Amino acid sequence: MSKTAIVTGASSGIGKAIAESLLEQSCEVFNFDLRPPEESSQIHFVECNVCEEDQVSKAVNTVKEKTGRVDVLVNNCGLQFMAPIDEFPKEKWDLLINVLLTGTFLCSREAYKVMKENGYGRIINISSVHGKLASPFKAAYVAAKHGVLGLAKVIAVEGAEHGITVNTICPGFVDTPLMRKQVASQMELNNLSEEEVLSQIFLKAQNVKKLTSTNQVASMLKYLISDDAQTITGEAFNISGGWGMGL
Secondary structure (H helix, E strand, C coil): CCCEEEEECCCCHHHHHHHHHHHHCCCEEEEEECCCCCCCCCCEEEECCCCCHHHHHHHHHHHHHHHCCCCEEEECCCCCCCCCHHHCCHHHHHHHHHHHHHHHHHHHHHHHHHHHHHCCEEEEEECCHHHCCCCCCCHHHHHHHHHHHHHHHHHHHHHHHHCEEEEEEEECCECCHHHHHHHHHHHHHHCCCHHHHHHHHHCCCCCCCCCECHHHHHHHHHHHCCHHHCCCCCCEEEECCCCCCCC
16 A cells, blocks of 8 residues: 655755655655745646644644645745844744744644554654754754754654654755755855865764765655664664764
């Protein structure tokens, strides 16, 4: 029997790679996002603001009505804003906390209800190495990502008796179109080559001076939802070139 999977923020970047990987594994995949993907695909698009309780409940119910189950939930939606703590706007704090943490809670809660009924579920959070350490100017992002790891542990404890596992993937810098735009901007601002920008700015704290590919994240997720990982729960796995080593 094929599995039913929900991926939030699957219209581009990491979420898109994960959704496509799940599709290759014969899953029926639903993309919860505010904007549809640029190209058509077999992935079902469901317009949903993960911060809004009613929208999340309605979206999950739509999946349940169509397939009768939710086997896999991937909490991937993300965004970023940077500012010094003494200049950090509250509206930006609220936005990041709502999307990254409250959105993860709402989607997990609604999917958990369906998983509990069926006695099976896999919840995977795409967090960040910033869920374990801090960088300057990222107060809301770091706070939210730390919160995701704590939330995952609670759901892992509660879900164990119902056949539900919960794990988190913590990437470093990932090679996405958005990341490439940031690299290009730094090249222009600092008159540096791409290699210099990566090694001296973005990947400075990494031991392996390479961007993580979206396929690496998708491959880690593929393992964590497999039967081979059925006793792995409440864990957080780094894919950060050694940046989060020991954490």
